[in-house]
Amino acid sequence: MTWSGVLWRCPVFDSKWGCRPAAFGASRTRQSEILQRRWRLHVAMAAASPALLALARRSSATGTSQADFLKVLRRKRASLEEAESAAEGLRAGGYLSGVRSYSSAIVASSRGRKWQVAMQLFDEMLEIGLRPTASAFSAAREACEEGGHAALALRVREVQGDEAPVPKAKKLEVVPMQTATQVLYSKGALCTRFREKDAPQTRLSETAELLRSGGHLEETLSYTTALRNCEHGHHWPWALSLLGEMRDRSVEQDVVTYNVAIAACGRAQQWERSLVLLESMPSIDISPDFETYQAASLACSRNGEWEQALAFLAVAQALQVANAESWHIGMMACASAGAWEATLEMLECAGSESSPSRPQCSATNRREVSRDLMCYGVALYACMEAGRWPLCLALLERMRSEEVEADAVALACAAQACRDGRNTDTTNEIISEMRLKKMNSNVAEVLSEATLSVDFPEVRSPVPLGALRPMAPKEVSLYKWIRQRATPGDVASVIQVIEEFAEERSWLKIQGEQKKELLEASLRPEDRVVEFGCYVGYSSMVMAKKLRELGGGSVTTCEVDAANAYVARGVLQFAGVEGEVQVRVGCACDWVATGQLGTIDFLLLDHRGTIYHEDLHAAEPSLSEHALVFADNVLYPGAPLFLNYIDVQGYEIEIHELKEFKRPDLDDWVVICRPPPVAERKDMPQSTPAELRRLSAEVDAISWRSQEQMVDWVAFQTRLKPVFYAWKEERGL
Numbered sequence: 234m235t236w237s238g239v240l241w242r243c244p245v246f247d248s249k250w251g252c253r254p255a256a257f258g259a260s261r262t263r264q265s266e267i268l269q270r271r272w273r274l275h276v277a278m279a280a281a282s283p284a285l286l287a288l289a290r291r292s293s294a295t296g297t298s299q300a301d302f303l304k305v306l307r308r309k310r311a312s313l314e315e316a317e318s319a320a321e322g323l324r325a326g327g328y329l330s331g332v333r334s335y336s337s338a339i340v341a342s343s344r345g346r347k348w349q350v351a352m353q354l355f356d357e358m359l360e361i362g363l364r365p366t367a368s369a370f371s372a373a374r375e376a377c378e379e380g381g382h383a384a385l386a387l388r389v390r391e392v393q394g395d396e397a398p399v400p401k402a403k404k405l406e407v408v409p410m411q412t413a414t415q416v417l418y419s420k421g422a423l424c425t426r427f428r429e430k431d432a433p434q435t436r437l438s439e440t441a442e443l444l445r446s447g448g449h450l451e452e453t454l455s456y457t458t459a460l461r462n463c464e465h466g467h468h469w470p471w472a473l474s475l476l477g478e479m480r481d482r483s484v485e486q487d488v489v490t491y492n493v494a495i496a497a498c499g500r501a502q503q504w505e506r507s508l509v510l511l512e513s514m515p516s517i518d519i520s521p522d523f524e525t526y527q528a529a530s531l532a533c534s535r536n537g538e539w540e541q542a543l544a545f546l547a548v549a550q551a552l553q554v555a556n557a558e559s560w561h562i563g564m565m566a567c568a569s570a571g572a573w574e575a576t577l578e579m580l581e582c583a584g585s586e587s588s589p590s591r592p593q594c595s596a597t598n599r600r601e602v603s604r605d606l607m608c609y610g611v612a613l614y615a616c617m618e619a620g621r622w623p624l625c626l627a628l629l630e631r632m633r634s635e636e637v638e639a640d641a642v643a644l645a646c647a648a649q650a651c652r653d654g655r656n657t658d659t660t661n662e663i664i665s666e667m668r669l670k671k672m673n674s675n676v677a678e679v680l681s682e683a684t685l686s687v688d689f690p691e692v693r694s695p696v697p698l699g700a701l702r703p704m705a706p707k708e709v710s711l712y713k714w715i716r717q718r719a720t721p722g723d724v725a726s727v728i729q730v731i732e733e734f735a736e737e738r739s740w741l742k743i744q745g746e747q748k749k750e751l752l753e754a755s756l757r758p759e760d761r762v763v764e765f766g767c768y769v770g771y772s773s774m775v776m777a778k779k780l781r782e783l784g785g786g787s788v789t790t791c792e793v794d795a796a797n798a799y800v801a802r803g804v805l806q807f808a809g810v811e812g813e814v815q816v817r818v819g820c821a822c823d824w825v826a827t828g829q830l831g832t833i834d835f836l837l838l839d840h841r842g843t844i845y846h847e848d849l850h851a852a853e854p855s856l857s858e859h860a861l862v863f864a865d866n867v868l869y870p871g872a873p874l875f876l877n878y879i880d881v882q883g884y885e886i887e888i889h890e891l892k893e894f895k896r897p898d899l900d901d902w903v904v905i906c907r908p909p910p911v912a913e914r915k916d917m918p919q920s921t922p923a924e925l926r927r928l929s930a931e932v933d934a935i936s937w938r939s940q941e942q943m944v945d946w947v948a949f950q951t952r953l954k955p956v957f958y959a960w961k962e963e964r965g966l
């Protein structure tokens with residue numbers, strides 16, 4: 234199906250202000266005009282519609298939204314009392330106002346296995362003369378059947394009459410699996426594929442099919458998870474397609490689903506589509522909540538449409554579903570679009586009384602918003618961007634007088650503004666204040682972190698760098714370097730930036746260059762990789778990326794150094810591969826002993842050469858029939874006992890002679906070997922040649938020394954190489 238085909242299946246395009254052909258047949262500017270006009274009309278209607286206002290007011294009065302109550306009803310672990318009070322909450326909040334809202338509640342109660350609540354709602358509906366939807370009939374019947382109440386189920390069936398019952402979720406035509414192993418993917422692992430920004434459409438189509446055929450797309454929550462991942466991956470057509478699919482399969486859509494879909498379009502710069510989604514909500518009996526308006530404002534903000542973002546804020550305020558965060562989003566929309574005067578105006582309004590001269594300072598602001606650090610931060614940012622350094626200083630002064638403590642971001646904005654205005658003395662004063670307050674005084678770094686958190690909210694805040702720095706200074710610098718230079722969610726850019734760090738700043742013990750190429754070439758589709766020695770996650774990312782290209786697989790990596798593991802997790806999260814790479818903190822052999830590493834198709838040894846043989850032996854029972862072992866650093870620093878082990882145990886051995894990463898003066902061997910069939914595997918050899926044992930002790934000694942002082946690896950290799958090459962020749966390898 235073409236994309237436009239997918240789009241027309243989506244409910245929003247059937248909405249009463251359906252977009253075809255009027256809007257989507259027109260040019261982009263024209264489309265935008267039409268949509269804007271429609272939207273203004275909608276805003277006016279929403280503001281004027283007492284029913285809509287009442288609906289939204291009810292939710293803000295109880296403080297709990299319809300979605301919250303439905304969530305409780307859907308939860309299988311909730312008690313009957315909890316479910317009953319959620320149903321009561323829906324009634325009291327006025328959320329049970331029509332066929333769809335009642336039916337959604339019945340479906341939710343059935344999912345949560347509360348037949349009593351489902352039937353209460355069912356009877357209530359009939360009493361007030363409403364006929365449940367086909368899904369609600371099916372849900373009520375199934376709830377009774379599952380609860381062992383056949384008579385009640387029969388009654389539901391009788392009330393339904395001739396109407397054909399619908400299954401819980403209609404089964405879709407499923408594309409046959411290519412390999413049996415594909416179905417083994419968990420829902421979580423599959424959903425995270427939608428996060429991959431550069432994923433080809435074929436991979437995403439396959440992912441959707443795997444989700445369906447694995448029975449993972451049967452309920453609202455699963456679709457919402459997939460949609461949320463589409464948001465991070467900027468796959469808005471997929472978000473719309475999945476939303477349409479939910480409707481086609483009678484999977485209940487709720488306010489959260491819509492909020493996520495709106496956000497997904499917004500993230501991908503499709504703000505008009507976000508608006509259309511919002512517009513269609515009342516027609517399907519879903520009332521927008523504060524998050525809906527925030528998502529819509531953000532969508533506009535990301536596209537520089539700050540006036541439109543403020544229009545949403547105004548609607549949310551009129552409906553009394555705006556909060557402080559909504560205000561901040563509005564301010565940020567102005568600030569990032571360069572509308573610094575509007576930002577300052579909003580700062581003035583925050584917390585102030587409404588007055589004829591400031592009609593925008595509505596009563597809602599007074600109650601919900603105060604001139605807090607966030608408001609000041611955004612205002613400072615707006616003034617910095619506009620090159621208004623005197624205004625920045627005035628804002629800092631006013632913060633002091635209002636006892637709002639400036640944080641590093643606020644001070645950094647002021648410092649940067651002064652620096653841009655060539656006001657060196659004041660810049661230095663602000664930086665000294667930052668130092669005095671024990672803040673990070675690197676202005677560029679603070680600002681880049683702040684921008685990152687606004688542009689990429691899915692990227693978690695940095696790992697606790699201060700605490701980690703003494704233990705892993707180089708790795709902490711690398712992590713900061715990545716956050717400043719790489720693109721979040723783009724694994725290729727993170728890999729490249731790590732390589733640049735190794736080139737420009739400091740050497741890293743990673744499998745770059747020739748080793749990376751060999752590693753990529755050795756992986757096979759669906760490989761379950763286990764790595765010993767994660768370091769900062771470079772090779773894990775290389776493998777995760779390659780496995781994506783090959784169609785799938787997983788990586789589990791063990792790291793004994795907790796500081797490295799911490800940094801690695803941050804890096805992997807930043808690169809958007811945390812769903813595919815699991816980091817296990819601890820000694821590789823301990824993890825093997827737990828049996829939790831699962832079956833291994835590809836074992837990457839890259840931790841400590843002198844114990845490769847022991848850890849490989851421990852992992853052997855987990856190696857699959859077609860497993861490969863990929864051992865790095867066999868010649869540099871050296872793994873002599875490993876060579877002896879794989880030889881004696883009858884492994885098929887391939888030696889790859891190459892250069893150490895960024896050390897053309899140092900030779901290394903990567904050994905790729907295949908274990909013998911399970912029946913032929915032996916115990917640990919009792920004796921090892923004395924010469925190899927001696928060499929192994931020397932490798933350990935020089936490796937330890939190298940952590941404290943410079944060592945002459947080239948000289949050491951002249952001792953090691955003759956023994957290794959003689960061994961190789963003897964075996965004709």
Ligand SMILES: C[S@@+](CC[C@H](N)C(=O)[O-])C[C@H]1O[C@@H](n2cnc3c(N)ncnc32)[C@H](O)[C@@H]1O
Nearest residue numbers: 743744766768771772792793794820821839840
């Ligand atoms: C050469 S680095 C790994 C590089 C990484 N594979 C890459 O290419 O990006 C070796 C790592 O193994 C870790 N390590 C050492 N002994 C270990 C053990 N017994 N179990 C797990 N990790 C270990 C070290 O802390 C270090 O971070």
